[in-house]
Amino acid sequence: MRFHPLSVLSALAFAPLSGLATHFESHWDDLREKHTWNSIPENWQNMGHPPADTTIDLHIALKAKNENALIDALIEVSSPGHPKHGEHLSREEVAELVAPPSDVLELANAWLEHHGVHPSTISTKHGGSWLTLMGVPVSRANELLRASYQLYQHVETNDTVLRTLSYRLPAALVEHVQNVAPTTHFGFPRTPRQEPLMHRGRATTEQTKVLGGEPGTVLSSRDQDVTPSSLRSFYKTSRYVPLAAGWNMLGVAGYNDDWPSPDDLRHFMNHYRFDATDATYRLVQIKGGGYSPNNPTNEANVNIQYTSAIAYPTTNIFYSTGGSETVGDPFINWLNHVLGLLSVPQTVSTPYGMPEHTVPPDYATHVCNLFAQLGARGVSVLFSTGNDGVGRGNCLVQDSSGNSRVQFTPNFPSTCAYGPWVTSVGGTTGYNPEIAASLSGGGFSVHFPRPSYQNNVVPTFLLNLGGQYDGLYNPGGRGVPDIALQAMNFPIVFKNELWEVSGTSASTPTAAGIISLLNDYRISNGRPPLGFLNVLLYGICLEGLNDITSGSNPGCNTDGFSAVPGWDPVTGLGSLDFERLVAILSRW
Incomplete structure (x- = not known):
């Protein structure tokens, strides 16, 4: 597990995570950049701010307590000659392999609660590795991620998406979060450009x-x-x-x-x-x-x-x-x-x-x-x-x-x-x-x-x-x-x-x-x-x-x-x- 080299974290580098949610309550505004675009991605144009009552569903992916466990299991069941070849895993077995440390899940929930995200709006799936926040007001999402969500339209397809050019996470969490979506990913799945019908x-x-x-x-x-x-x-x-x-x-x-x-x-x-x-x-x-x-x-x-x-x-x-x-x-x-x-x-x-x-x-x-x-x-x-x-x-x-x-x-x-x-x-x-x-x-x-x-x-x-x-x-x-x-x-x-x-x-x-x-x-x-x-x-x-x-x-x-x-x-x-x-x- 890696800790951010802040003095407050360095002092706790060898301490258990239990109780960190309370300790970091005053540090939720100490943010670190997760991803930033230097400019609007190609073929997209800014269409301005969304209506004030706009909401968004956010997915927060937490890293597994053992990031290699799933990869090791996948290679084992996929490799002919390995004793476990073909012994594919169940939904529950996979969820156990990708589960984050319980204290990290506690920390994430404390951060969300601090920003007024009610527990009833949070869906926890896949062993706790995936938090889905339903119907978050854009204003709260901006505060939560230090983002600036705006509407962007693709110049060729006219797809319209609600995205931000950057987002940040608390220093206490940034190393434990794999990704938050939708944030800075602008692309939509596209079929290959076919030859003309x-x-x-x-x-x-x-x-x-x-x-x-x-x-x-x-x-x-x-x-x-x-x-x-x-x-x-x-x-x-x-x-x-x-x-x-x-x-x-x-x-x-x-x-x-x-x-x-x-x-x-x-x-x-x-x-x-x-x-x-x-x-x-x-x-x-x-x-x-x-x-x-x-x-x-x-x-x-x-x-x-x-x-x-x-x-x-x-x-x-x-x-x-x-x-x-x-x-x-x-x-x-x-x-x-x-x-x-x-x-x-x-x-x-x-x-x-x-x-x-x-x-x-x-x-x-x-x-x-x-x-x-x-x-x-x-x-x-x-x-x-x-x-x-x-x-x-x-x-x-x-x-x-x-x-x-x-x-x-x-x-x-x-x-x-x-x-x-x-x-x-x-x-x-x-x-x-x-x-x-x-x-x-x-x-x-x-x-x-x-x-x-x-x-x-x-x-x-x-x-x-x-x-x-x-x-x-x-x-x-x-x-x-x-x-x-x-x-x-x-x-x-x-x-x-x-x-x-x-x-x-x-x-x-x-x-x-x-x-x-x-x-x-x-x-x-x-x-x-x-x-x-x-x-x-x-x-x-x-x-x-x-x-x-x-x-x-x-x-x-x-x-x-x-x-x-x-x-x-x-x-x-x-x-x-x-x-x-x-x-x-x-x-x-």
């Missing part, structure tokens, strides 16, 4: 024979549609019949008023998966998440249509998650809900993200640690790496001094975290050979260091890269993606019309569908689900992947990185071969 016509049953999807179809050129049957044939899942559909679940996360249409899903299956026309999904609405099935989005449709088409009849759950200027951060709202469940989906597809440099480090660490909790409970979480190659536009970012420089910009949370705790999915195109899709996001994290299991593959790539792009990326950072699958020319049904989409928001649900089938195989044979994937992918499952050795991901006015033999920051380790992976996993 291409209209294909009405989704009438008379078009089925023309628009394809016949069983056994495979890709023969880079210009043909990538239908579910071609994906199932190419990645070798077409002969597998799921047997654990009643126990195995596949979650699809939706944000920003994204939700699918059951009618579009039915029409899609009538075209492209004739044996699955009764496919459906279960809808869960979280924190104000909406649902109007007659007004779906193409993003939600491509997700649910391809997870369903690959993994049918596996149970699909679509999470419509809210997030606004007052009800908090969408990622945290979703994680708070799922981590509170007794039974969690074994696989989750999340094709959302944001440029990592726009995310405060304390927020990023907090969110990634929450995904680590899911991994410890046996959940395989997949995130897309985006559709901007190594970065969008000229890639000018501001450093801590406010100076601008060019920097490759990978997407968060695909860069999560110390482990990292999610599997990132890039894009490919073509068949025989499969090559990198030029839009495939990839690169190296600035926030998070390279995980140990990448040490066998990433240094080889960097050695061969030589000095190219020195200064534009962090060679010691976590490399993304981990894997890559088909990302171009996906037909979907959208409002009863046939369209074509491209992007890693298509490759990610495809990958999630295949992983869900692997989980089905494991569960139906009395074995635990895969859980956190990356230790497996970089280890025993490496021989079950198709290496991609050509193509590149240009961006930032450069040619980007190139796909090469072995791992690369365009296609990762390659694409999935279901049958080879089943053969490997049958031995574990």
Whole structure:
């Protein structure tokens, strides 16, 4: 435990925390900076102060009494050969591992009480590591955090958020708090910028024979549609019949008023998966998440249509998650809900993200640690790496001094975290050979260091890269993606019309569908689900992947990185071969 080097704290450095709440009552105004932006983050504009009666929900994340306990447990249950491999933890076991010291929880509650936050408005979850303050007046939030909450609007999307450019915490607490949200994190989860939708016509049953999807179809050129049957044939899942559909679940996360249409899903299956026309999904609405099935989005449709088409009849759950200027951060709202469940989906597809440099480090660490909790409970979480190659536009970012420089910009949370705790999915195109899709996001994290299991593959790539792009990326950072699958020319049904989409928001649900089938195989044979994937992918499952050795991901006015033999920051380790992976996993 670290103490702030104030004289008052130094004097108590070796004293128990019990009773510190009373001692520090007169020191609550001794504040220390937690995070500050030097200027308004890019693409946001200040819209002024909110109305006087505005309230906000605040989430306070406290650090665990043993910050390594969860990480150690996750690595143990995820590592083949370890005695605890596959012994995923329960909700209560995870909560115990992440619980803060009881005296720190007492201290935090005393601080809140000092500022007039009534205990009845505080919800304590996840072993006390997560305090949620409901309906806090903005004036009180400003006093509590020495903040200046104002309304900000995104110049491109018109999203409006209630945020502050800085916040502070009492010196007695600052080292014990991981993050407070929403504060200085401005970004909303965004789907990758897709290639423009291409209209294909009405989704009438008379078009089925023309628009394809016949069983056994495979890709023969880079210009043909990538239908579910071609994906199932190419990645070798077409002969597998799921047997654990009643126990195995596949979650699809939706944000920003994204939700699918059951009618579009039915029409899609009538075209492209004739044996699955009764496919459906279960809808869960979280924190104000909406649902109007007659007004779906193409993003939600491509997700649910391809997870369903690959993994049918596996149970699909679509999470419509809210997030606004007052009800908090969408990622945290979703994680708070799922981590509170007794039974969690074994696989989750999340094709959302944001440029990592726009995310405060304390927020990023907090969110990634929450995904680590899911991994410890046996959940395989997949995130897309985006559709901007190594970065969008000229890639000018501001450093801590406010100076601008060019920097490759990978997407968060695909860069999560110390482990990292999610599997990132890039894009490919073509068949025989499969090559990198030029839009495939990839690169190296600035926030998070390279995980140990990448040490066998990433240094080889960097050695061969030589000095190219020195200064534009962090060679010691976590490399993304981990894997890559088909990302171009996906037909979907959208409002009863046939369209074509491209992007890693298509490759990610495809990958999630295949992983869900692997989980089905494991569960139906009395074995635990895969859980956190990356230790497996970089280890025993490496021989079950198709290496991609050509193509590149240009961006930032450069040619980007190139796909090469072995791992690369365009296609990762390659694409999935279901049958080879089943053969490997049958031995574990």
